[in-house]
Amino acid sequence: MSEEYTIGDLAKQLNITTRTIRYYDQKGLVKPSRVSESGYRLYSNEQIKQLKLIIFLKELGFSLKDIQKILEDPNSEKTIGLLLKDQIERNSQEVQKLEKQNKKIVQLQKALNKPKGIAEVTDITKIMNNETRYKELTRSMWKLSAVEIAVELIGMTFIAYCIINKMNTTAYISVAVLVVILVAMSVVLLKNYYQKVAYICPNCDYKFVPELKKFMFAAHTPHTRRLRCPNCHKKSYCLETVR
Numbered sequence: 001m002s003e004e005y006t007i008g009d010l011a012k013q014l015n016i017t018t019r020t021i022r023y024y025d026q027k028g029l030v031k032p033s034r035v036s037e038s039g040y041r042l043y044s045n046e047q048i049k050q051l052k053l054i055i056f057l058k059e060l061g062f063s064l065k066d067i068q069k070i071l072e073d074p075n076s077e078k079t080i081g082l083l084l085k086d087q088i089e090r091n092s093q094e095v096q097k098l099e100k101q102n103k104k105i106v107q108l109q110k111a112l113n114k115p116k117g118i119a120e121v122t123d124i125t126k127i128m129n130n131e132t133r134y135k136e137l138t139r140s141m142w143k144l145s146a147v148e149i150a151v152e153l154i155g156m157t158f159i160a161y162c163i164i165n166k167m168n169t170t171a172y173i174s175v176a177v178l179v180v181i182l183v184a185m186s187v188v189l190l191k192n193y194y195q196k197v198a199y200i201c202p203n204c205d206y207k208f209v210p211e212l213k214k215f216m217f218a219a220h221t222p223h224t225r226r227l228r229c230p231n232c233h234k235k236s237y238c239l240e241t242v243r
Contacts, residue, residue, distance in 0.1 A: 003044070004034075004042040005044075005048070006043075007022070007040075007043070010043050010048065014048070014051055014052065016051075016055065024054065027068070029067060029071060053071075054071075062087065137193075137242060141189070151182070152182055155178035158174055159178065194215055196242060196243060197209075199239065200238055201236070204232040204234075207241070208231065210227050214227060223240050224239055
């Protein structure tokens with residue numbers, strides 16, 4: 001005869017409460033192997049294995065409903081595999097959510113370290129949204145730049161064809177038209193970009209929009225532009241952001 005355990009023995013061995021075991025019994029998750037004449041619930045090694053599986057899956061975040069599906073499925077190993085895969089996906093989503101929260105916390109810390117402190121912290125979500133909008137803006141500008149380059153390459157190819165075939169008049173006209181198109185595209189591209197960006201001074205954290213002329217001719221890197229801050233009047237590479 002296999003060894004049997006009372007509900008108290010089981011609770012001590014698995015480090016759970018007797019109330020939890022009774023609750024699992026009520027839910028049909030794990031039943032005692034038999035009930036003694038005196039009314040004691042008795043459990044075998046098989047029930048211990050089942051309880052260990054329930055505890056393990058609970059620690060992984062599975063609901064009792066999902067656990068019951070596993071226990072009732074004749075192909076429980078395959079079911080466990082599917083549920084584990086699903087849980088990994090859920091955990092990944094939760095990790096992404098926590099990473100976003102951490103970014104907001106970091107932004108809050110940075111804002112609190114500024115001279116004006118909490119007074120400047122009006123909407124941390126807006127800060128994060130600005131970062132997202134800036135990334136979207138730069139992506140769209142790269143796409144438009146790629147279109148402009150493609151137009152230039154097509155135009156140059158056509159001009160080269162005209163020159164090779166001694167179509168000089170057509171070549172001259174094509175050059176003029178291409179220059180006009182490229183200049184127009186560049187102006188539209190630059191103006192569109194200018195209307196959507198602003199700059200943050202690294203010295204006083206002041207956010208400002210420079211004059212168009214200064215914007216156009218200022219030295220710049222992919223994410224900064226050398227400008228004079230209208231607040232502290234210091235000239236430096238200012239961080240680019242969205243308006």
